[in-house]
Amino acid sequence: MNKAKIVIAGAGYGGMNAAVTLSKKLGANDASITLVNKHDYHYQTTWLHEPAAGSMEPDRARVKISSLLNTNRVNFVEDEVVEVKKEDKKIILKNGELDYDYLVVALGATAETFGIPGVHEHAFTKWTLDGARQVKEHIELKFADYNNVLDRTEGVLTFVVAGAGFTGIEFIGELSERAPELCKRYDVPREAVRMYVVEAAPSALPGFDPELVEYGMNLLESRGVEFKINTPIKEVTASGVIVGEGEEINADTIVWATGVRGNPVIEKSGFEANRGRVKVEPDLRAPGHDDVFIIGDCALIINEEANRPYPPTAQIATQMAKTTAKNIESLLKGSSNLEAFKFNNQGTVASLGGKEAIGVVGSRKIYGGTASFMKKMIDNKALLTVGGPMLALKKGKFPL
Amino acid sequence: MNKAKIVIAGAGYGGMNAAVTLSKKLGANDASITLVNKHDYHYQTTWLHEPAAGSMEPDRARVKISSLLNTNRVNFVEDEVVEVKKEDKKIILKNGELDYDYLVVALGATAETFGIPGVHEHAFTKWTLDGARQVKEHIELKFADYNNVLDRTEGVLTFVVAGAGFTGIEFIGELSERAPELCKRYDVPREAVRMYVVEAAPSALPGFDPELVEYGMNLLESRGVEFKINTPIKEVTASGVIVGEGEEINADTIVWATGVRGNPVIEKSGFEANRGRVKVEPDLRAPGHDDVFIIGDCALIINEEANRPYPPTAQIATQMAKTTAKNIESLLKGSSNLEAFKFNNQGTVASLGGKEAIGVVGSRKIYGGTASFMKKMIDNKALLTVGGPMLALKKGKFPL
The missing domain is CATH 3.50.50.60 (FAD/NAD(P)-binding domain)
Known part of the structure; x- marks a missing residue:
């Protein structure tokens, strides 16, 4: 019996959470899961303003991927994704290639320059x-x-x-x-x-x-x-x-910091894209490619209420990972009744350094110490989601 | 009665030790002592390879001048020396000037480029x-x-x-x-x-x-x-x-790091010099200028045994400061019988990082841990000399 091969490209918020969730959902006989990432570590993109300004040791914002994964269930490949060969159902890496039955593209973003010179x-x-x-x-x-x-x-x-x-x-x-x-x-x-x-x-x-x-x-x-x-x-x-x-x-x-566009691999691989982002189907698959899910910063989803795309955030990437894992599980069970992604806005808080922040949680505006507290809780929650309580304890932020 | 005015230009090993020694030797009625330096701190030039390579916090290699001086006896002026006006018996600072009866020039060195372009x-x-x-x-x-x-x-x-x-x-x-x-x-x-x-x-x-x-x-x-x-x-x-x-x-x-030359102020002020260093009289005064002592990296003294100049080091600068203080004391007492400087070589140790060093002490060659120990003792001794036991305790190097 050939087990289904799931390949997840990228170990940011989307890919990492997809790998962890799939490894919990699926039995060893259901599928093989391979995660490929350029580095052997996952990092907290939403924390990077702190090491960049020097107020946090860079090492604190990253964690070894092997420590987050059940390595008996997920193969990890440290390599760089160069291109997705959709027709051949494989991805080309800098130093090799990987076949897939189901692919999750979670390759993150790159800076948008708007063509401004220099x-x-x-x-x-x-x-x-x-x-x-x-x-x-x-x-x-x-x-x-x-x-x-x-x-x-x-x-x-x-x-x-x-x-x-x-x-x-x-x-x-x-x-x-x-x-x-x-x-x-x-x-x-x-x-x-x-x-x-x-x-x-x-x-x-x-x-x-x-x-x-x-x-x-x-x-x-x-x-x-x-x-x-x-x-x-x-x-x-x-x-x-x-x-x-x-x-x-x-x-x-x-x-x-004028904003981002999707990973160049998207366009190189021939996906139809707008600023490197693919307008995915409600079930998060690439239009016309039922075996390819695209999530996180490479995916474009319209917020119907505001009539514009949701901004690419860690929160939405993490939620997309959960939906994707659920949908892959359904596909493996032979169901074609996939779940449509629905963003559940849990609030947005921008830190301002020190004990200051501003944010909106539900319909409530918060600022100062309250918002700063909430920001740290959000950061800790991301750790809890991907790595459980031990990681939150080790790398988490003391909120007071 | 007009008190004699002693001005010391530069607070490196030479100037700092001259100021400290003079303030101990002379009574308040004998002379006024003014120390002028570009920064409000003295630093350990011989330690700088450590902060430069990042193995020591830069702050540890410096100490506030005010904490080394008896500020009741020595006036400190934070300013940069621009020129010595020998005929007018004054020094020009960036933001002022100072008259002197006796001047100690201890302005240190600058890099020698040998005219190599770039x-x-x-x-x-x-x-x-x-x-x-x-x-x-x-x-x-x-x-x-x-x-x-x-x-x-x-x-x-x-x-x-x-x-x-x-x-x-x-x-x-x-x-x-x-x-x-x-x-x-x-x-x-x-x-x-x-x-x-x-x-x-x-x-x-x-x-x-x-x-x-x-x-x-x-x-x-x-x-x-x-x-x-x-x-x-x-x-x-x-x-x-x-x-x-x-x-x-x-x-x-x-x-x-190809070597140094004396401070450009020397040549700008019209002292006869060789690579910015003045060949001083045996009593350390500038030839033809009985009221100007030149010590440290700006002074050139021939080692008669080797028939070449002594290299400019912290050790020789510190010893010159002692001789200068003694000679100024003699001059204030009306004596013209000044002491000739004699270098007392206490050994030379080069650190090689970590617990490694090489050196010669007396006629003995040392290396490895012994030399590294000796190097740290030499560093501590410099602190003891200029700042006493409290400074050695605070900034000293634990030798084991």
Whole structure:
């Protein structure tokens, strides 16, 4: 008897949770499960603003995949996915290939540059663990540079965050909270540090409650953050960014956080996609490919109430993983009656660094300590879901 | 009655010890003592290879000048010395000036580039606390870069130390000892790190005992250090160094340690000098200037036995400070019978990182744990001399 082969590509929130859930749902005789990922670790993408700003050790934001999996039930392959050969039912890896009967594509996202010149050359765009380490060390180098450079008008300690969405706001929240400590450590006067957030849209955190946005901006401004809202970035150069009508901000550090697009593997593999995201069927399968599920940042699902796509978040990726696992279980049982995905919004909280945050849970707006508490609970819940109580205990955030 | 005004320029080993000794020798009615220094802290120049390589917190290598001085007896001015106006008996500061009756010039050294092009633009040359911080953060950034760069042949983790003298050897000793830990922290394979020491002279540690030099080189090579001896550097470029007959080593990190020259203020002030160092009289005064003592790295004294100048070290600077204090005391008492400086060599130990070192104490060669122990004792002694037992206890190195 040939067991069905399930391959899960990517071990982010979507893929990791799909692997863990499937390994619990399915017996050893039902199917073989293979998880393939570029690194041997899973990391908390939603935490990366902390190691990037240096307020958390990068190692704390990751966990060995082998420690999350029942390795008797799930094969783990450390390799990079290059392409999905849909017609051949296999995926090409950098160092090999894998056949599948059912494939879960959970390959995450990459930075969206909107074609603005110079972004890849001069800005930090990688919101990965390796990318976060690089931002952290770059920031500390810039503080160390300060007392050694002759011309400080060239932006040695000017930090520009492109984009006032979640990632940008959470990152500047951490950095602005940590700046005084960095100034002390490197003998830098506080006023030497300039922090800008540049956003093309008419508001920070577009779509978020305006009252909370104002609370957040006021708080960040009190820490020295300067907002340039309604201000598109024209170009990123070796010396800074050109914004609005040609104004130049000299800056040695530009962090790119204007949003994401789906993994390039999607387009390379010939899936019909919009900014690298596939508009999936209600059951999360790729249109026309009944053996391929696409979840997380590579999947596009319309929020019917708002008539626009749900933003790609850890929360929605985790929920998609559960639905996918359920649907694969049904398929293995011979059922074609798959469940339609339904997003259950459990609230959204943006941390602002330190003990500050803003958020909406249900219909309630929260901010300050309450929101910060809630944010930490959400972070712990993600650990609990993927790794159980031992992981939450080991890596979790003490909420008070 | 006009009290004599003593001004000490620079708070390194020479200036700091001169200030402390004079404040103990002289009564409040004998003279006013003013110490001027660019920073409000004294730092252990001989320790800087440790913070530069990241094996010591930079803060541990410095101490507030106010905590070392009897501030009732010594005025401290935080400012940068721009020029000595010998004829007017005053020194010009960036933000003011100071009159003196007796001046002690102890302004330390700056990197010697031997006119090699590109050094100041592309290499780390500042062996100061700020410079060490910069090297440390740069190294960590390069490790963080590794997993983010596409072309690793460009030397992202290639480290070139120019010069195999004390500074170069002690720095590469720390870095090679720390490299495995950095590899682990940043997920970098050990073989990705290349470390070169390039030396124009026919041997590493020129003048040091050949048997000890061999011990040291073997040890460093066992940690992956590659020596290029008898190999002059022709040019430093944005992508690395060009050595010997035109060979290029691609490297993102070049640490310049080919030796030092006296502070540029010496030449700017019109003292006759050789590479910024004044050949002082036996009593340590500048020729033709009976009110100016020059000590430490700005002073040149011939070792009659070897028929060449003593190398500038912390040890000799500290001893010069004692002689200078004694001679100023004599001058204040109206005596013209000043003491001639005599160097009392208490031994030389080069640390090689970890628990390894090589050295000569008296006529005895030491290496390994014994030498490492001795090195730590020497470091503690420097603290004891300038700051007494409390400082040694606070900042000292546990020798076992």
